[in-house]
Amino acid sequence: MAGTVPSAPARKLSAGRLALALVTALILLFLVAPIVVVFPLSLSSGELLVLPAPGYSLRWYEDFFTSSRWLSATWNSFVVGIATMILATLLGTLAAFGIFLGRFPGKALLLAILSLPMVTPVIVTAIAMYFSLSLVGLGSTLTGLILAHTVLSVPFALLTVLASLQTFDQNLLRAAASLGANPAIAFRRVVLPLIAPGVATGALFAFATSFDELIVALFIASPGQFTLPRQMYAGLREFLSPTIAAAAVLLILFSVLLLALNEFIRKRAQARGASPSGPTA
Amino acid sequence: MSRRNLLAAALIAPLLLLVTLSFLVPLGATLYRAVDDSEFSTTLPRTTALLRAWDGKDLPPDAAFAAIVEELRTAQQNQEAGAVLSRLNFEETGLRSLLLQAARASARLAPPVKDSLIALNPRWGEPELWRLFKRATGPWTSLYLLRSLDMRPTDKGIVHAGAEDAVFLPLFWRTFEISLIVTVICALLAYPVAYTLSILPQGWANAGMMLVLIPFWTSILVRTTAWFIILQREGPINALLLAFDIVNQPLTMIFTRFAVYLAMVHVLLPFAILPLYGVMKGIKPDYMRAAASLGAPGWRRFLRIYLPLTMPGVAAGSLMVFMLSVGFYITPALVGGSGDQMVSYFIAFFTNTSVNWGMAAALATLLMAMTALLVIVARLIVPGFRSGNVKV
Numbered sequence: 001m002a003g004t005v006p007s008a009p010a011r012k013l014s015a016g017r018l019a020l021a022l023v024t025a026l027i028l029l030f031l032v033a034p035i036v037v038v039f040p041l042s043l044s045s046g047e048l049l050v051l052p053a054p055g056y057s058l059r060w061y062e063d064f065f066t067s068s069r070w071l072s073a074t075w076n077s078f079v080v081g082i083a084t085m086i087l088a089t090l091l092g093t094l095a096a097f098g099i100f101l102g103r104f105p106g107k108a109l110l111l112a113i114l115s116l117p118m119v120t121p122v123i124v125t126a127i128a129m130y131f132s133l134s135l136v137g138l139g140s141t142l143t144g145l146i147l148a149h150t151v152l153s154v155p156f157a158l159l160t161v162l163a164s165l166q167t168f169d170q171n172l173l174r175a176a177a178s179l180g181a182n183p184a185i186a187f188r189r190v191v192l193p194l195i196a197p198g199v200a201t202g203a204l205f206a207f208a209t210s211f212d213e214l215i216v217a218l219f220i221a222s223p224g225q226f227t228l229p230r231q232m233y234a235g236l237r238e239f240l241s242p243t244i245a246a247a248a249v250l251l252i253l254f255s256v257l258l259l260a261l262n263e264f265i266r267k268r269a270q271a272r273g274a275s276p277s278g279p280t281a
Numbered sequence: 282m283s284r285r286n287l288l289a290a291a292l293i294a295p296l297l298l299l300v301t302l303s304f305l306v307p308l309g310a311t312l313y314r315a316v317d318d319s320e321f322s323t324t325l326p327r328t329t330a331l332l333r334a335w336d337g338k339d340l341p342p343d344a345a346f347a348a349i350v351e352e353l354r355t356a357q358q359n360q361e362a363g364a365v366l367s368r369l370n371f372e373e374t375g376l377r378s379l380l381l382q383a384a385r386a387s388a389r390l391a392p393p394v395k396d397s398l399i400a401l402n403p404r405w406g407e408p409e410l411w412r413l414f415k416r417a418t419g420p421w422t423s424l425y426l427l428r429s430l431d432m433r434p435t436d437k438g439i440v441h442a443g444a445e446d447a448v449f450l451p452l453f454w455r456t457f458e459i460s461l462i463v464t465v466i467c468a469l470l471a472y473p474v475a476y477t478l479s480i481l482p483q484g485w486a487n488a489g490m491m492l493v494l495i496p497f498w499t500s501i502l503v504r505t506t507a508w509f510i511i512l513q514r515e516g517p518i519n520a521l522l523l524a525f526d527i528v529n530q531p532l533t534m535i536f537t538r539f540a541v542y543l544a545m546v547h548v549l550l551p552f553a554i555l556p557l558y559g560v561m562k563g564i565k566p567d568y569m570r571a572a573a574s575l576g577a578p579g580w581r582r583f584l585r586i587y588l589p590l591t592m593p594g595v596a597a598g599s600l601m602v603f604m605l606s607v608g609f610y611i612t613p614a615l616v617g618g619s620g621d622q623m624v625s626y627f628i629a630f631f632t633n634t635s636v637n638w639g640m641a642a643a644l645a646t647l648l649m650a651m652t653a654l655l656v657i658v659a660r661l662i663v664p665g666f667r668s669g670n671v672k673v
Contacts, residue, residue, distance in 0.1 A: 034504065095292060116305070132306070132307035212503075
């Protein structure tokens with residue numbers, strides 16, 4: 001409360017506060033306006049992306065859902081996204097539990113190495129993937145793309161799960177062991193249910209990272225492996241058709257769905273008292 | 282090793298293996314291309330052996346003249362000369378045609394080859410050319426890294442390119458400048474938003490936060506696409522400006538530096554708001570109350586107490602924004618003009634279009650170095666900075 005003396009009897013709406021509220025509203029408008037503007041543009045009945053549209057129709061959505069290119073891109077995006085999510089979550093969760101359990105020096109260094117793909121500029125990762133995947137015969141394959149996306153998104157799964165393990169009480173493991181549970185059973189029956197929100201958040205992030213990824217796809221996907229972002233980029237480079245606006249709207253709606261899912265996981269975890277402390281600050 | 286550590290190692294191993302094999306090794310191999318110089322020695326092995334034995338004074342032995350001509354011809358016949366020709370021509374334009382001329386004439390060159398070759402083109406008699414070849418025998422070169430810094434290795438040491446020939450230093454400077462401006466704008470815009478959201482009643486704050494999180498979760502490409510559409514000559518902004526007679530002809534906004542700033546700030550602003558909001562939420566009103574009770578006026582309370590307390594949030598957000606900006610590729614490529622491209626664009630260009638992988642790797646190495654420096658600075662000046670704290 002920088003601007004006021006909170007003990008003042010009534011909160012006055014000073015000029016300063018009003019200006020602050022106005023500035024905030026304008027900046028928030030700047031953040032959402034471009035996203036909102038795409039909606040009416042995508043519903044235009046005309047061939048050009050102009051506002052006001054000459055009329056409104058769903059023709060560009062029809063175009064999206066009947067175009068073999070866009071449909072194949074959608075299919076590829078989901079295949080790669082789901083495979084990446086499964087791989088990244090599995091490897092990330094196991095490694096996070098390992099780091100949590102282990103009593104060895106150099107944990108910080110290990111963690112730094114494992115999260116290196118996250119801080120490396122994506123273009124550098126992309127050309128490294130481009131050179132090496134073609135060398136082992138995985139260039140222009142969905143498998144190659146899945147591998148690359150897993151590397152890019154695994155740090156998110158790792159760090160999210162590790163964060164939720166911070167609140168985990170090691171005594172529970174001792175209790176499980178004293179009751180005769182072997183480590184695998186203890187992990188599945190005791191640890192996993194407690195860190196489930198963290199795992200779910202990590203999985204969501206891994207999926208979203210892959211689903212939104214363009215730069216690696218730009219280098220290693222041929223038209224047969226085009227994902228939605230790659231197809232969209234190709235469209236922007238060729239001819240600016242309103243189908244691109246329709247695709248953008250569908251992707252925005254899907255992002256909002258993912259965000260809602262993330263909020264749902266967070267709320268549920270909060271209600272249960274555990275904090276998933278996901279990467280969304 | 283204890284049983285506990287054995288289990289831990291077994292759990293970590295699969296991920297470590299994945300990251301090593303499909304990230305660290307490819308990355309290392311790629312960055313190694315920045316210093317690798319194997320084209321000459323692979324294609325022209327006998328010449329390489331002769332040149333390595335040569336002391337670099339005057340001209341190499343006659344055998345080297347005969348060897349290079351013969352090996353070039355064989356390579357040319359087997360269509361294996363492309364790589365070494367590109368490598369040498371990159372170091373000095375014109376060498377490709379010089380070498381091709383020699384390879385074509387090789388059958389007609391009367392012995393001694395040395396004299397015939399010099400008669401064919403007097404350049405073959407220049408010791409400087411042969412010293413260039415000797416340098417190209419590898420196994421390593423500083424050529425690409427130096428070129429990425431607008432320098433070139435020569436006989437007499439390293440030569441700087443003139444101001445009019447400089448390409449890459451201005452490129453790095455431009456990348457730095459764009460990133461810095463975007464970072465400052467983001468910090469300035471994030472501060473009032475984060476502050477307002479931190480003092481609003483929870484319901485309003487949550488609603489406001491949604492307006493930050495929706496763009497945050499929408500992919501960079503989709504948001505850049507939105508700007509790409511909006512900024513068109515016939516796009517909504519120009520339509521609005523024309524309708525209200527603010528301008529009488531459409532403004533050129535797409536493919537300009539302005540468009541790059543606009544779209545980049547839009548993409549990166551949430552990264553600045555979120556950490557700042559977290560810090561502001563954690564500040565107890567007691568501090569401000571204490572300052573007020575001691576009679577400090579509003580602006581003074583802000584400058585002396587609130588601002589220093591929120592600085593870690595500003596620093597964390599700004600470093601995140603700056604780090605991401607430096608590696609930006611898609612946004613400038615789509616909405617910027619040819620003079621607004623950043624380092625990443627040229628890495629892609631040298632990989633795909635001009636197929637000069639040494640230069641792509643050298644620029645990638647320097648970009649990595651720039652980013653690493655930032656991470657180190659971040660760790661030093663921001664306590665508890667974790668780059669993994671935000672969704673990229």
